[in-house]
Amino acid sequence: MAIEKGSISIHTENIFPIIKKWLYSDKDIFIRELISNGCDAVNKVKRLASLGEAKIPNDEKYKITVSIDKGQGTLSFRDNGIGMTEEEVKKYINQVAFSGAEDFFNKYKDKMEESSDIIGHFGLGFYSAFMVSKKVQIDTLSHIEGAEPVRWISEGGTEYEISNSDTITQRGTLITLFLDDDSQEFLDEYNVRSIINKYCSFLPVEIYLENKEENEDSKDDEVLPLNDTKPLWTKAPKDCTDEEYKEFYKKVFNVFDEPLFWIHLNVDYPFNLKGILYFPKLKNEFELVEGKVKLYNNQVFVADNIKEVIPEFLLLLKGVIDCPDLPLNVSRSFLQNDKDVSKISKHIVKKVADKLKSLCKNEREEYTKFWDDIEVFIKYGCLKDEGFYDKIKDFILFKTINDEYLTLDDYLEKCKDKHENKVFYVSDEKQQSQYIKLFKEYNLDAVILKTSIDNHFISMLEYKNQGVNFNRIDSDLSDVLKEDGVEENKEEIEKIEELFKSEIGERVEKYSVQSLKNEQTPAIILVSEHSRRMAEMKSQFAGMDLGMEFNEEKTLVINDKNPIIQKILSMKDDESKKDKLSLICNQVVDLALLSNKELSSEELDLFIKRSNELMNMIISV
Numbered sequence: 001m002a003i004e005k006g007s008i009s010i011h012t013e014n015i016f017p018i019i020k021k022w023l024y025s026d027k028d029i030f031i032r033e034l035i036s037n038g039c040d041a042v043n044k045v046k047r048l049a050s051l052g053e054a055k056i057p058n059d060e061k062y063k064i065t066v067s068i069d070k071g072q073g074t075l076s077f078r079d080n081g082i083g084m085t086e087e088e089v090k091k092y093i094n095q096v097a098f099s100g101a102e103d104f105f106n107k108y109k110d111k112m113e114e115s116s117d118i119i120g121h122f123g124l125g126f127y128s129a130f131m132v133s134k135k136v137q138i139d140t141l142s143h144i145e146g147a148e149p150v151r152w153i154s155e156g157g158t159e160y161e162i163s164n165s166d167t168i169t170q171r172g173t174l175i176t177l178f179l180d181d182d183s184q185e186f187l188d189e190y191n192v193r194s195i196i197n198k199y200c201s202f203l204p205v206e207i208y209l210e211n212k213e214e215n216e217d218s219k220d221d222e223v224l225p226l227n228d229t230k231p232l233w234t235k236a237p238k239d240c241t242d243e244e245y246k247e248f249y250k251k252v253f254n255v256f257d258e259p260l261f262w263i264h265l266n267v268d269y270p271f272n273l274k275g276i277l278y279f280p281k282l283k284n285e286f287e288l289v290e291g292k293v294k295l296y297n298n299q300v301f302v303a304d305n306i307k308e309v310i311p312e313f314l315l316l317l318k319g320v321i322d323c324p325d326l327p328l329n330v331s332r333s334f335l336q337n338d339k340d341v342s343k344i345s346k347h348i349v350k351k352v353a354d355k356l357k358s359l360c361k362n363e364r365e366e367y368t369k370f371w372d373d374i375e376v377f378i379k380y381g382c383l384k385d386e387g388f389y390d391k392i393k394d395f396i397l398f399k400t401i402n403d404e405y406l407t408l409d410d411y412l413e414k415c416k417d418k419h420e421n422k423v424f425y426v427s428d429e430k431q432q433s434q435y436i437k438l439f440k441e442y443n444l445d446a447v448i449l450k451t452s453i454d455n456h457f458i459s460m461l462e463y464k465n466q467g468v469n470f471n472r473i474d475s476d477l478s479d480v481l482k483e484d485g486v487e488e489n490k491e492e493i494e495k496i497e498e499l500f501k502s503e504i505g506e507r508v509e510k511y512s513v514q515s516l517k518n519e520q521t522p523a524i525i526l527v528s529e530h531s532r533r534m535a536e537m538k539s540q541f542a543g544m545d546l547g548m549e550f551n552e553e554k555t556l557v558i559n560d561k562n563p564i565i566q567k568i569l570s571m572k573d574d575e576s577k578k579d580k581l582s583l584i585c586n587q588v589v590d591l592a593l594l595s596n597k598e599l600s601s602e603e604l605d606l607f608i609k610r611s612n613e614l615m616n617m618i619i620s621v
């Protein structure tokens with residue numbers, strides 16, 4: 001068969017219902033689209049006026065008015081923008097997916113300083129009107145001198161009607177939607193107002209809402225636009241005050257508290273991006289899920305939290321990002337593969353890292369104050385994005401048990417004489433308070449790592465800093481506690497070990513006899529870091545057979561300086577005191593275990609029993 005080439009034809013009657021139904025997943029979007037078109041129309045005429053190609057009075061007040069007419073069942077959008085001639089209506093409106101915006105941009109791109117303030121791209125937005133209307137009417141008058149007003153009407157099929165318009169005498173366009181019976185909610189003022197607020201709060205042209213049914217009294221009230229035409233992110237960072245940043249934060253996110261600090265993004269090249277990212281103050285770490293980053297395209301709201309554009313961990317922040325270069329009307333899966341999108345996302349990460357770096361270097365005191373609020377965010381970011389970790393690693397702080405804030409290098413340097421490449425950490429200050437006390441007695445330092453993601457974070461740090469080990473404060477620190485120059489009495493040590501081994505059996509795996517600084521403590525429990533991590537891992541897989549037992553490996557450190565230990569050592573060979581000896585040895589272990597962690601229910605039963613026996617003994621002496 002001979003090769004045949006051709007072009008695929010599309011039947012408009014079939015494609016139209018598809019556009020009507022599937023163009024946008026959310027019906028409300030038509031309001032955004034029609035207001036954006038009005039905004040484009042105003043921007044175009046402004047541009048022409050500035051180029052001397054349109055005659056517009058200097059004091060022209062540009063605006064878009066949305067009107068609800070319940071009596072007529074219509075919702076209309078009026079702008080005093082560029083308007084359209086009959087020819088333009090035929091070209092831009094009758095041809096679905098032919099964008100006049102693109103056409104305008106291509107025609108004027110050489111003469112425009114900024115190219116980015118036209119919103120439309122696809123030539124589809126107008127058709128979203130049919131998602132809610134049985135009939136759509138356009139009345140429009142072009143800015144061109146001598147132009148005739150034109151009316152275009154379509155009832156949603158492929159048929160349209162063009163005639164002279166008798167409703168429009170001033171430049172601009174009026175789009176009237178005769179709403180479908182099942183779209184009557186768009187005649188509700190509150191509803192329309194909240195949709196405009198959601199999508200158009202920051203559009204660059206003033207938007208007014210009028211309700212034709214409104215009573216006469218309220219008509220005298222001063223009418224204010226619904227939007228802020230110059231949102232803070234469009235200003236140059238040097239022109240914004242701290243007060244303005246805080247005010248904007250409260251207004252946009254509906255909150256009363258103040259942000260910790262913020263980053264004003266302002267990029268012109270190689271892509272356009274403006275925005276403000278705020279670090280919120282956290283009341284607790286679970287609040288993080290409430291972050292919100294609003295994405296705008298030329299001041300038109302697109303969506304919250306688009307993770308294809310903004311790295312997921314940054315969505316924990318609050319902020320606004322305006323990016324006119326993104327093809328935001330297309331599907332999100334497309335965004336994932338877009339090169340610009342990944343550049344933008346990398347840029348945002350870099351800016352956040354730069355800000356943190358500058359705070360850490362130049363405003364260390366402030367940075368330290370913020371640290372407790374931002375640490376979860378930063379750690380989460382490091383776990384999610386290696387690039388972020390690499391940029392930020394030297395600015396990660398560790399709060400110590402002495403209330404200092406150190407970097408990892410600072411800590412390692414500070415402790416290198418006592419324990420090289422070993423970081424001791426506290427995961428629960430209350431539960432590990434005995435050990436913190438012990439550390440302080442020995443002039444040792446430990447960092448506090450108590451957030452829910454610290455376990456993962458520690459593993460990551462160990463992987464990234466080969467040779468550095470993190471050990472919980474109750475892990476095996478016998479080496480660290482050993483004091484140089486203290487003579488060991490080997491014979492005595494053996495005796496104590498033997499005594500405990502025979503009296504307490506397998507309650508612990510290992511024994512160590514040391515002379516602790518604090519004579520009041522008879523014994524402490526240490527748990528090997530490795531075994532504890534394995535046991536914790538096992539508990540995460542509760543119920544699953546991992547084919548092995550993972551028990552914590554405990555060492556009992558017995559303090560040979562303690563008077564009780566000395567006393568029981570002297571009772572060791574006295575057969576008549578054997579019972580007492582066993583009771584006291586076990587009690588010593590109980591107390592050591594108790595200060596390490598809660599006793600199991602059986603252990604607790606025995607502990608109570610032994611305590612009662614001891615009290616009995618004291619009373620009967």
Ligand SMILES: Nc1ncnc2c1ncn2[C@@H]1O[C@H](COP(=O)(O)OP(=O)(O)OP(=O)(O)O)[C@@H](O)[C@H]1O
Nearest residue numbers: 037041092099100101120121122123124125126173
């Ligand atoms: N209010 C208006 N005033 C003047 N021209 C308009 C108006 N509304 C629409 N147009 C013209 O019709 C064209 C098609 O509009 P439509 O909303 O379908 O697409 P778009 O705005 O170009 O792109 P998008 O699909 O991204 O919104 C516009 O590009 C513009 O030339």
